[in-house]
Structures are given as structure tokens and as C-alpha cells.
Amino acid sequence: MEKETIVFLYRLFKKYWLLILLALFGSILESGALAGVAYIIKNVIDDVFIAKDYQSLIFVIAVLLILATAKQIGFFLKDFIYPLVIYKGVKQLRETFYKKLLNSEPSFILRQPTGEIISRFTNDLERFSQITSTIGTNVITETFTVIGIIAVLIYRDWKMFLLFLFAVPFLSVALGYFGEKRKKYSKKLQESLAEYTQHLNQIISGFEVVKLFSKEIFYRIFKKINENLFQREKKNRLYETLYLSSVEIIAYTATAGIIFYGGSRIIKGEITPGDFFSFLGGVLILVNSLQILQRGIVNLKGLSPVIDRIKFILELPQEKDEGISFEGLKREIRYEHVSLKIGENQILKDINLSIKKGEKIGIIGLTGSGKSTLVKILPALVKEYEGKVYLDEHELKEYSVSSLRKHIGMISQEVFIFNDTLRNNLLIAKPDATDEELIEALKKAKADFVFKLEKGLDTVLGEKGSRLSGGERQRIAIARIFLKNPDILIIDEGTSALDVETEEYVMDEIKKYFSDRTILMITHRLQILDIADRIIVMEKGKIVEEGRKEDLLQKKGVFSRFYSLSQKC
Numbered sequence: 235m236e237k238e239t240i241v242f243l244y245r246l247f248k249k250y251w252l253l254i255l256l257a258l259f260g261s262i263l264e265s266g267a268l269a270g271v272a273y274i275i276k277n278v279i280d281d282v283f284i285a286k287d288y289q290s291l292i293f294v295i296a297v298l299l300i301l302a303t304a305k306q307i308g309f310f311l312k313d314f315i316y317p318l319v320i321y322k323g324v325k326q327l328r329e330t331f332y333k334k335l336l337n338s339e340p341s342f343i344l345r346q347p348t349g350e351i352i353s354r355f356t357n358d359l360e361r362f363s364q365i366t367s368t369i370g371t372n373v374i375t376e377t378f379t380v381i382g383i384i385a386v387l388i389y390r391d392w393k394m395f396l397l398f399l400f401a402v403p404f405l406s407v408a409l410g411y412f413g414e415k416r417k418k419y420s421k422k423l424q425e426s427l428a429e430y431t432q433h434l435n436q437i438i439s440g441f442e443v444v445k446l447f448s449k450e451i452f453y454r455i456f457k458k459i460n461e462n463l464f465q466r467e468k469k470n471r472l473y474e475t476l477y478l479s480s481v482e483i484i485a486y487t488a489t490a491g492i493i494f495y496g497g498s499r500i501i502k503g504e505i506t507p508g509d510f511f512s513f514l515g516g517v518l519i520l521v522n523s524l525q526i527l528q529r530g531i532v533n534l535k536g537l538s539p540v541i542d543r544i545k546f547i548l549e550l551p552q553e554k555d556e557g558i559s560f561e562g563l564k565r566e567i568r569y570e571h572v573s574l575k576i577g578e579n580q581i582l583k584d585i586n587l588s589i590k591k592g593e594k595i596g597i598i599g600l601t602g603s604g605k606s607t608l609v610k611i612l613p614a615l616v617k618e619y620e621g622k623v624y625l626d627e628h629e630l631k632e633y634s635v636s637s638l639r640k641h642i643g644m645i646s647q648e649v650f651i652f653n654d655t656l657r658n659n660l661l662i663a664k665p666d667a668t669d670e671e672l673i674e675a676l677k678k679a680k681a682d683f684v685f686k687l688e689k690g691l692d693t694v695l696g697e698k699g700s701r702l703s704g705g706e707r708q709r710i711a712i713a714r715i716f717l718k719n720p721d722i723l724i725i726d727e728g729t730s731a732l733d734v735e736t737e738e739y740v741m742d743e744i745k746k747y748f749s750d751r752t753i754l755m756i757t758h759r760l761q762i763l764d765i766a767d768r769i770i771v772m773e774k775g776k777i778v779e780e781g782r783k784e785d786l787l788q789k790k791g792v793f794s795r796f797y798s799l800s801q802k803c
């Protein structure tokens with residue numbers, strides 16, 4: 235095992251040392267009992283079968299009973315407690331994973347395929363748990379057994395033991411060669427499994443869209459993924475089997491040699507039949523133990539690639555939450571020469587904009603013109619910009635991200651609803667809110683539909699909120715905003731799924747409730763721009779027009795063209 239792997243395991247499991255000691259005791263008990271059985275065979279043959287001594291028979295049976303009891307106690311301790319330690323460690327890992335995920339850089343996570351991350355949480359952890367369990371149950375226990383049995387073998391007949399030892403170099407060559415192959419395919423297999431999970435994930439999350447398009451292409455893609463997975467499973471298994479069978483061939487050849495050599499020594503009278511059978515019994519236990527041990531060691535070869543995949547999650551770039559606390563806007567938001575380039579794509583170009591506290595800004599522009607990116611800078615969801623963004627006298631990056639997010643609220647087109655009760659879905663906006671407050675917020679968001687739900691706030695919203703229509707989901711998002719009561723409010727097409735009448739009602743509520751707050755409102759529906767003090771028009775990452783609605787209409791520029799087009803609809 236590599237040093238890093240050992241360090242990783244040590245850090246994870248060291249606090250369970252007492253349990254590990256108990257399990258180790260179980261291993262020793264079991265191994266000791268097996269060695270005892272191999273040892274006592276000599277007495278069975280020589281004293282009972284050959285000397286026909288009745289007292290020896292009673293003695294031998296009593297010893298065997300004690301050995302059997304010790305072995306079973308040992309078996310229970312090792313077979314239950316090693317895995318228990320692993321489960322405790324894995325539980326801890328899952329929790330650390332989850333924390334790392336929630337604290338990671340948003341831009342980094344958005345660039346990763348979802349399935350890749352999920353499979354590290356599921357398949358890789360499962361595999362880690364399987365492999366590490368075998369360290370205790372197979373590797374450690376069988377190592378003790380091997381040591382105990384070897385002691386018995388040397389004691390019974392060291393010459394014959396040397397003969398047996400002759401097989402060892404052959405064993406280690408086979409071990410090295412096939413072990414390497416196994417390691418390689420174990421890693422490839424994990425990658426294929428991740429690809430498989432990821433594809434299913436995408437199909438299920440976009441199921442309705444999938445239905446409306448050609449299934450043929452999906453089948454074709456899937457068949458390729460499935461074939462790949464199969465080939466790797468096959469190769470993985472093949473090398474494992476080759477590995478194990480080469481070990482067996484060598485071991486049984488050695489056994490044949492022992493029977494030949496031992497037999498001739500009994501004939502010559504150099505050893506007793508009891509010595510021989512005790513030795514042979516020991517060899518059979520040893521072969522069995524070596525096989526289990528090797529299987530454990532083969533498995534261990536897969537451990538370091540799995541740990542590498544686990545470490546990816548543990549090393550996810552984490553957001554730093556340091557800096558001064560943003561306690562709400564006092565005077566203004568000011569963008570100074572803000573540009574943003576992702577890859578070759580210039581998303582924002584030299585944005586200069588200042589927004590007074592309490593001002594309501596409407597932002598419009600063609601799709602892809604950079605509107606969402608512009609506003610996502612404020613709650614630090616987008617950080618890679620050049621230039622400066624000031625909130626009062628401090629640049630955005632001087633503030634701690636958590637304080638920014640606490641005071642900046644956002645309603646978007648995409649509403650995040652998780653598979654839990656309506657109450658919990660609302661409480662994420664204000665964890666200590668009372669039921670009355672939740673209902674009040676739902677009313678302001680005109681989310682009347684929830685009052686018809688049989689279980690009210692306890693209704694479990696289906697996965698991805700599938701029990702709700704687009705407009706209903708959006709009203710939950712709006713209710714959350716009333717609960718969160720942010721200082722700066724961003725509405726990124728946050729009412730686009732509502733009918734005109736409901737939208738007007740909700741906008742009036744927002745206007746009334748947030749009258750003194752700063753609001754940035756992105757919309758494609760120009761009618762609701764009436765609440766805006768000022769309108770910004772964006773085109774290809776630039777602000778191309780800016781001013782009051784009436785002035786922009788008079789100017790007969792981009793905005794007035796948009797406006798007359800929207801009037802025609």
C-alpha cells in the first residue's frame with residue numbers, strides 16, 4: 235500500500251482504536267484456534283487412532299470443543315467489528331463530503347458533470363467500504379492464521395516446510411503481474427460506472443424533453459456506454475480469476491510434493507503419521523488462508539484509485555468566507571469597468587453603472603447579452619470579473635460571501651425545490667420563521683394553491699418539485715423572498731411563469747413590501763418595467779442604453795424598438 239493510502243486510512247480510523255483492538259483480538263482468537271486444530275491432529279492420529287488410548291480421546295475432544303468455541307467468538311468479533319469501524323468512518327466521510335460540497339466554489343461545481351460528483355458520493359464510497367472491510371476480515375485475520383500455521387508447520391517438520399516454501403517465489407511473480415492489471419481495470423471500471431450514472435441522471439432529469447426527441451440516438455449512446463461497462467467488468471474479472479487460479483495451481487502442486495516427500499519419510503520411519511497429518515492439515519488451512527489473503531491483497535490494489543477519487547471531493551476548491559461583514563447598502567452599488575471573459579467568450583465588456591440605494595432598476599436585452607451574469611456578481615456567484623464593483627466604499631471582494639448572500643436575495647426563472655415538506659422548502663429562507671410567517675409570505679406571493687393542499691405545510695413536494703406547475707414553483711420562490719427579506723433584491727425573470735394578472739399582483743406586493751430596498755429586475759416583459767426608476771439595455775455584454783422609460787422611448791433607440799415590438803404582441 236502506498237504511504238498516502240495508509241495516512242488516509244490512519245487519519246480516518248484512528249479514533250476507533252478501541253474497537254479495532256477488540257476486532258484484532260477476535261482475529262488472533264480465530265487464527266490461534268485454527269493453528270491449535272492443526273496442532274492437535276497429531277494427538278488424534280498418534281495417541282487415539284494408533285495407540286488406541288481412551289483417555290487421550292476424551293482429552294482431544296475437550297480441546298477441540300474449546301478451540302471451536304474460541305474460533306466462533308473470534309469470528310464474531312472480527313466479522314462484525316471490522317465492518318462496524320468502516321461504517322463509522324464512511325458515515326463520517328459522507329458528512330465531510332456533504333459539507334465540502336455545500337461550501338465549494340459555485341463556478342467550479344457548475345463546470346463539473348453532476349453524475350461525476352454523485353458517483354463519488356455513491357459508487358466510490360461503497361467500493362471504499364467494501365475494500366477496507368476486507369483489510370480486517372481478510373488481510374489481518376489471515377495474516378495471523380498464516381503466521382500461526384507456519385509456526386505449527388515448522389514445529390512439526392521444518393524440512394518439509396522448506397519444500398513448501400519453494401513455491402513462494404512463483405507465487406509472488408503471479409501476484410505482481412496480475413495485480414497490476416487488476417488495478418488498472420479497477421480504475422477504468424469506476425470511470426465507466428460514473429459515465430453510466432451520469433447518463434441516467436441526465437435522462438431522468440430531462441425526461442420530458444427526452445420523450446419528445448428520437449429515442450434511437452439515446453439508445454445508441456447508451457449501448458456504447460453499456461458495452462464499455464461490460465468490457466471493463468469482464469476484463470476486471472478475468473484478471474482477478476487468472477490471478478487466483480495461478481495461485482491455486484502453485485499451491486496444489488506444492489501439496490502433491492509434500493504428500494510424496496512426507497509419505498517416503500513415514501515409510502523410512504523418520505516421522506510419525508501424526509506428524510504428517512498435522513502438517514498436511516496445516517497446509518490445507520494455510521492454502522485456504524493464503525487464498526483469502528490474496529483475494530484481500532488483490533482488492534487492496536483497487537484501494538488507492540478509489541481513495542484518489544474520494545480525495546477529489548475532499549479537495550474541492552472551497553469558498554473562503556472571510557472579510558468584512560456586509561450589513562446592507564447605505565448609499566450605492568457601483569460597477570467600474572467591469573469585464574468578464576470565460577474561455578474565449580467575452581461575456582461582459584467594460585460595464586459602468588451606479589445604482590442608488592432604494593433605486594429600482596429594470597434590465598433588458600436580447601438573450602445571452604449578459605444580464606444574468608451582471609447581477610450574479612453581487613451575491614458572489616460569479617467572481618472572475620475584472621474591474622471593480624463597489625458596495626458603498628468597499629469593493630465586493632472585501633466582503634465575506636456569507637454576509638453578501640444573507641442580504642442579497644434572488645428570484646430566478648429556475649426554481650430550486652427539494653424533495654421535502656413545503657415547510658422545509660420555505661424555512662431555508664428563514665430557519666426560525668413561525669407557521670404564521672410562512673403563511674403570510676405565501677399569501678403575499680399569491681401562492682393560494684398551497685392552502686388547498688391536503689397536508690398544508692406538511693405536504694411533501696415531489697422530487698424536483700414535480701407536483702407543482704412552473705408558476706406555482708415560482709410563487710414558492712417569491713414567498714421565500716418575502717421571508718428572507720433581503721436588502722438588495724434581484725429578480726431574474728423571476729415572475730416569467732406567472733400569468734399577467736398574478737404577475738401584476740405579485741409585483742405590486744413586492745413594490746409595496748420592498749419600497750425602500752434596492753431592486754434589480756431582469757425581464758423580457760416590458761409591461762412590468764413601470765416600477766423601474768431607470769432602465770438599462772444590454773447588448774453583447776455591454777450597456778447600450780440607460781435612462782428613464784419615457785426618455786428612452788423618446789430617444790428612439792434600442793429600447794423603443796423593443797417596446798414597439800412588444801406592443802404588437
Ligand SMILES: Nc1ncnc2c1ncn2[C@@H]1O[C@H](COP(=O)(O)OP(=O)(O)OP(=O)(O)O)[C@@H](O)[C@H]1O
Nearest residue numbers: 344576579581599600601602603604605606607608
Ligand atoms: N459559466 C459560464 N461559462 C461559460 N459561459 C457562460 C457561463 N455563464 C454564462 N455564459 C455565457 O455568457 C453569456 C451571457 O449569459 P447570461 O446568462 O448572462 O445571459 P442573459 O442575458 O441572462 O440571457 P437570457 O436572457 O437568455 O437569460 C452567454 O453567451 C452564456 O452562454
Ligand SMILES: [Mg+2]
Nearest residue numbers: 605606607726
Ligand atoms: Mg438570464
